[in-house]
Amino acid sequence: MTRVLRLSLWQWVFGLVMLAGTYATYIRVAHGLGGSTNLNDQFPWGLWIGFDVLCGVGLAAGGFTLAATVHIFNLKRFEPICRPAILTAFLGYLLVVLALLFDLGRPDRIWHPLIMWNTRSVMFEVAWCVTLYTTVLALEFLPLVLQRFGLRTPLRWMRKVLIPLVIAGVILSTLHQSSLGTLYLIVPHKLHALWYTPLLPLLFFVSAIAAGLAMTIFESWHSARAFGRQLELSLLAALARVLAVLLAFYLALRLLDLARRGALPLALEPRMESFLFGLEISLMLLPMLLLFRRQVRLNPAALYASAVMVIFGFVTHRLNVSITGMEAGSGVSYLPKWTEVAVTLAIVAMGFAIFRFAAGHLPVFEGARITTEEEDRRAAAAPGDAWTPAPAEGD
Amino acid sequence: MARAILFDSTLCVGCRACEEACAGRWKLPYGEDIAAEERISERKLTTVVTHGERYLRRLCMHCLDPTCTSVCPVGALEKTGLGPVVYHEARCMGCRYCMLACPFQVPSYTWSARLPKISKCDMCADRQIEGQPTACSDACPTGATITGEREELIGEARRRMAAKPSEYHSRIYGLREAGGTSVLMLAAVPFEELGMNGRIPEEPLPQLTWRVLAHVPDVVALGTVLLGGVYWITHRRDEVAAAESPKGGRR
Known part of the structure; x- marks a missing residue:
């Protein structure tokens, strides 16, 4: 009974968010960026770039990380969580492109970078990488559709090109995940010293992998709940261990860099920047400390938290780099307009809804891997071979 | 052969004839209300900024190695051989990275237009081709803004500073800022006191991103070799395991 009520509550929220998003979309179309955002000449990039693009791309990094883990590093036991990660990534990138259509002044020209080149531009590189990687993700996602409709022959072709695709995906991701940080290397005169560092590309790359892994844990937990599945706890705990190490590496990099540049004292100034810097570091440090503990990794609720x-x-x-850190240097303060927030929330809500729909209708969580007929026969001959439960997390 | 503008704040009387001439060239409405807005925007591409008794002009600095042309993903901004940085509206998709990146916070956006675009001073590129001075130089009654060859204008600036060292702050703004600009400025006081950004590095800003971008081919080449190699090694274990196992099954 409560479950039904809770579901309908979320459906209400979803409906309201989509309604607000639709109205905000109308305002964006009818009144342009001027009428739908709080952006201005001094502050040309806001929530849509800071959250929808910079965070959206980073949170989708689980796709290439798990594809590499399973297909390149041959850690086949992670296969059950590889497909949901690829689905998340594919959806994530489609939604990033959708968000870009809102943010670009001339969305009808979104294709221009493909024809009009400027190889000195980071944005040009990002545009090409995102286009190519979204194509790669579509191809990595395609087998799920093919399998759903029992199309064996194209499935076999797909398997032949899988490895080159995965390698291309990892390289394209490495390039553009770091390039999102490179975008901000050009504003040393604007970005606050707590965030401006020549290491931005590396920090963006490492934090994207961490966020991608966290998203994989997050979505596994939610889909286990939504579909009444068993949580792949041993796999997630193993991911959490990697995540803890990544966070430690990230924080070491971040703090060493701040110390080297003499920027740490800035964090003690009683300013908005210092508070949000503290929040950012705490939200990385605390889960790192927690995830180093075995009890936390093996406790679904603590792992999820x-x-x-x-x-x-x-x-x-990401918001500190794109908004907090840019305000003082631009000489203005920025708070998104309600329309900006409404569009962002609607895009996030769409992400959840489409993921749920796709997970319900495609073989996202079924079995361990995309099989060919031959392998199916082999699996049938040796039952239990297709999906071996991973050994208990430990050494 | 590179053209430039020299603005001498000590000669400027704040009459705003430059603003009016600029508005006329761009066919923008101009009146007292717009004159009172001392900020570059889609409504005025140059402005005089009042700092007590002193006046400073703001306009596109036309950098020698412009940040905007380097960041634009579609090459909508171009540094012409003659000096002006010009905007090709037909290429622009409105990402506004040029606005974010410009060290002088120059490009403006027509925020409320249905088909918005960037607006910025183009140093009267068409007039430069014909060898004419810019509209603002033409209109200036005191000679505070003049157009000429960049090298000659640097020489002129140095002559003025040498002739009356007590009246000038000892720095030509634009000589080295962001790698040098085609707009040069002289003033009686440090430029920070007149609202100019003092944190702009002397190195051309495009170098900051190029140092990273230049490694893209390396990432592609080394990444392919490394990942291909890891794949080969990790799956070699499978092949060995398959050969050694009596069943010959794959994991």
Whole structure:
């Protein structure tokens, strides 16, 4: 009974968010960026770039990370969580492109970078990488559709090109995940010293992998709940262990860099920047400490809470770079207009809804891997071979 | 052969004839209300800014190695051989990265237009081709803004500073800022006191991103070799395991 009520509550929320998003979309179309955002000449990039694009791309990094883990590093036991990660990534990138259509002044020209080149531009590189990687993700996602409709022959072709695709995906991701940080290397005169560092590309790359892993834990937890599945706890705990190490590496990099540049004292100034910097670091440090503990990794609720903290810490960093850190240098303060928030929330809500729909209708969580007929026969001959439960988390 | 503008704040009387001439060239409405807005925007591409008794002009600095042309993903901004940085509206998709990146916070956006675009001073590129001075130089009654060859204008600036060292702050703004600009400025006081950004590095800003971008081919080449190699090694274990196992099954 309560479950039904809760579901309908979320459906209400979803409906309201989509309604607000639709009205905000109308305002964006009818009154342009001027009427739908709080952006101005001094502050040309706001929530849509800071959250929808910078965070959206980073949170989708689980796709290439798990594809590499399973297909390149041959850690086949992670296969059950590889498909949901690829689905998240594919959806994530489609939604990033959708958000870009809102943010670009001339969305009808979104294709221009493909024809009009400027190889000195980071944005040009990002545009090409995102286009190519979205194509790669579509191809990595395609087997799920093919399998759903029992199309064996194209499935076999797909398997032949899978490895080159995965390698291309990892390289394209490495390039553009770091390039999102490179975008801000050009504003040393604007970005606050707590965030401006020549290491931005590396920090963006490492934090994206961490956020991608956290998202994988997050979505596994939610889909286990939504579809009444068993949580792949041993796999997630293993991911959480990697996540803890990544966070430690990230924080070491971040703090060493701040110390080297003599920027740490800035964090003690009683300013908005210092508070949000503290929040950002805490939301990375706390889950790191938690995830180093075995009890936390093997406790679904604690594991979930840690993953959520990492996601919030990651989002805080990206928003600090793109908004908090840019305000003083631009000489203005920026708060998004309600329309900006409404569009962003609607895009996030769409992400949840489409994921749920796709997970319900495609073989996202079924079995371990995309099989060919031959392998199906082999699996049938040796039952239990297709999906071996991973050994208990430990050494 | 590179053209430039020299603005001498000590000669400027704040009459705003430059603003009016600029508005006329761009066919923008101009009146007292717009004159009172001392900020570059889609409504005025140049402005005089009042700092007590002193006046400073703001306009596109036309950098020698412009940040805007380097960041634009579609090449909508171009540094012409003659000096002006010009905007090709037909290429622009409105990402506004040029606005974010410009060290002088120059490009403006027509925020409320249905088909918005960037607006900025183009140093009267068409007039420069014909060898004419810019509209603002033409209109200036005191000679505070003049157009000429960049090298000659640097020489002129140095002559003025040498002739009356007590009246000038000892720095030509634009000589080295962001790698040098085609708009040069002289003033009686440090430029920070007149609202100019003092944190702009002397290195051309495009270098900051190029140092990273230049490694893209390396990432592609090394990444392919490394990932291909890891794949080969990790799956070699499978092949060995398959050969050694009596069943010959794959994991």
